[in-house]
Amino acid sequence: MTGPLAGVKIVDMSAVIAGPMATGLLADQGAEVVKVEPVGIGDMCRWLGPNHKGLGAMFAAVNRNKRSIALNLKDARGKQILLDLVKDADLFVQNFRPGAIQRMGLGYDTLHALNPRLIYVSMSGFGQDGPYAARRVYDPVVQAMSGFADSQKDKKTGAPQLIQSIACDKVTALTAAQAMTAALLGRVTSGKGQHLTLNMLDATIAFLWPDAFYNHTLLDNPAPPSPDFADFYGIMPTQDGWITTITLSDDEFGDFCRAVGRDDIKNDPRFKDVFSRMANAAALKADFAEAVATFTTEEIRARLEAEDVPHAVVLRRDQVETDPQVVHNGQIAVTAHPAAGRLRLPRPAARFGDTAADERLHTPLLGEQTDEILAELGLAPDAIAALRKDGVAA
Secondary structure, three states, rough: OOOOOOOOOEEOOOOOOOHHHHHHHHHHHEEEEEEEEEEOOOOOOHHHOEEEOEEEEHHHHHHHOEEEEEEEEOHHHHHHHHHHHHHOEEEEEEEEOOOOHHHHOOOOOHHHHOOOOOOOEEEEEEOOOOOOOOOOOOHHHHHHOOOOOOOOOOOOOOOOOOOOOOOHHHHHHHHHHHHHHHHHHHHHHHOOOOOOOEHHHHHHHHHHHHHHHHHHOOOOOOOOOOOHHHHHHEEEOOOOOOEEOOOOOOOHHHHHHHHOOHHHOOOHHHOOOOOHHOOOOOHHHHHHHHHOOOHHHHHHHHHHHHOOOEEOOOOOOHHHOOOOOHHHOOEEEEEEEOOOOEEEEEOOOOOOOOOOOOOOOOOOOOOOOOHHHHHHHHOHHHHHHHHHHOOOEE
16 A cells, blocks of 8 residues: 555755655655755764664754655756756755755746646745745754743753753744645646745744744734643652653642542642743742652652643653553554664654655665666666766766
8 A cells, every 4th residue: 555645756956854754754645755864974964872873863863765866966967867867857946045055956847837737835934035044054053943942941040941952943844744735736736836835933832832932813802821831741750760641620729639548738838720820930840849758750650640630751762662551542653774774763643544654765875776666767778877987977
């Protein structure tokens, strides 16, 4: 079986995480993705984190189900090969800094003239124009500018903090994947392609807004500022570990108090309803933490489970794979890579009942399918050999 996007062809010139993760999601769902990489080291993400022969763990997680061709696009022959790939493509994806792709002679107007049905995707850090458009961008830069770091600030010192994951890259990837499938659906009606643009800053602000910016939303009828929604929950130490819990409804709040044997918390007038609990979130968290600290992790887990209180034991990363629900879901799989050996990777999170979405192709080595792809374009073996000899392809 093939995925729901079987028959969709993507030419992917993006690099690192945001672009490759977006196209990787579509590849997992059946799209044919040709990853175009520069001759030499290829996508720099190949070398980030643990790697074996140029196959990095980070790279492997977002580039399975793709084929790789390595081209020197500074050579006219390499550029022509890319143009030939685009002629029957559905999507072209690039995340160069604004202006760079135009200087390469591969801008939207050029490729749209070649293939009017092409959906041309431009991803950037700050946008295609504006005062910051030309800046070099990585995830921490966007965390700082979007309000993400401020939303994670230490409540005692007020010092902003970066979250320890490249969340802005990944949020942009999810936004892009949804937008690309929407553009494909829109083309069914219009019959023609379009230029789709998005940037990390916009995607991250939109992602943060519902909770992190809710005190900045009501303009005509402003209410008194509420504590941040994140103030309402947190991680609490037990005698031998950590748990988290959140109680929104009155019933959940009462269930927690019963689980820990603290009627005094339940009867405290500061916590009489959800509005009061939100207004006194810091005091409530302190009382919750004091109660939890009297139990071992297993004791409090069992008590909260018995009362149906939303909760979780905080797992170390090396414990996630063996969690009973993760095992039941089959979310983490071990596959065999012909060059790197066994790889542990998550399965696609979305499961389609009638059209399977899973690993069809192992994560490619740099240029692993160069000859195969060039042959599909009609090049003879001697012509391919000549391109390799001249450094046009690898």
